[in-house]
Amino acid sequence: MKFAPPLLHGFWLGLLTASMACAQEEDSAQLSQPEAALFASDGPRSFALQVDGQPLSFASPHILIHKTTDKADFISADWRDASGELTHQRDVLIIKPAYGVIVDYLYGKALHAVSRSFTFAAGPVAPYAHGAFVSLSGKNAGILVLDGSNVAIAGNTVTFTSNVTTPVPLTTILQSWSGSMAPAVEYVKPSNPMIVKFNVKFPDRVDQIGVAWESRPLHLSKHEFKGWAACLRQLPAGGESSFEIQ
Numbered sequence: 001m002k003f004a005p006p007l008l009h010g011f012w013l014g015l016l017t018a019s020m021a022c023a024q025e026e027d028s029a030q031l032s033q034p035e036a037a038l039f040a041s042d043g044p045r046s047f048a049l050q051v052d053g054q055p056l057s058f059a060s061p062h063i064l065i066h067k068t069t070d071k072a073d074f075i076s077a078d079w080r081d082a083s084g085e086l087t088h089q090r091d092v093l094i095i096k097p098a099y100g101v102i103v104d105y106l107y108g109k110a111l112h113a114v115s116r117s118f119t120f121a122a123g124p125v126a127p128y129a130h131g132a133f134v135s136l137s138g139k140n141a142g143i144l145v146l147d148g149s150n151v152a153i154a155g156n157t158v159t160f161t162s163n164v165t166t167p168v169p170l171t172t173i174l175q176s177w178s179g180s181m182a183p184a185v186e187y188v189k190p191s192n193p194m195i196v197k198f199n200v201k202f203p204d205r206v207d208q209i210g211v212a213w214e215s216r217p218l219h220l221s222k223h224e225f226k227g228w229a230a231c232l233r234q235l236p237a238g239g240e241s242s243f244e245i246q
Helices: 007-034
Strands: 046-050 061-070 071-081 086-095 099-106 112-118 126-128 132-134 139-145 150-154 157-164 168-175 184-188 196-202 207-219 223-234 240-245
Touching: 007 071, 007 086, 007 112, 071 223, 086 207, 086 223, 099 196, 099 207, 112 132, 112 139, 112 168, 132 150, 132 157, 157 168, 168 196
Parallel strands: none
Antiparallel strands: 046 112, 061 071, 071 086, 086 099, 099 168, 112 157, 126 132, 132 139, 139 168, 150 157, 184 196, 196 207, 207 223, 223 240
């Protein structure tokens, strides 16, 4: 049996360590700045989530799943406190190339004041749907929420504020589109309040989306999927296609 020389073994170990560190940095960036996966450099530049006035940390994530396909990117991670109790989780699903969803799960059993804010790189920032958008370089970049949060725009920053009782998912939609009209986003009430469902209506199709905190059955229309997330795409003539993240 032949063994690699110590120097060669050290080289491969160093290369593996560097590769793992690079992957962890990419995972952290996708979780802390999810908008960068969808918007160009002139899109939103900063994302912040505060709970009871304290910024929620997304550093050093515990990655639960990270999948990349030709149709979508999905990553989920969770965080725990010093005693090991689960505090929060973030799912990021990007449906290429037009939109994505950030789902922040807050755990525990309490009432909290929550603030989500996004600062765009440039203006003017205008309201749309239940959020705000900018139009730059021939493209529009928009952010909206699926709940009844109060929406305020100040300069280039849009802020969503609400009071929530945990456990709860906080859902934020990212959109990128050309033309004067954004694809309409419609909230769908799920039977399980920890599952997120919504539809995105394009001129030529309707996407039904389901996202969960774990791999589990997801029901869209009369179809059952199994995974962390699923998309059912319906065409005007009655055709369908779908995919799921397992």
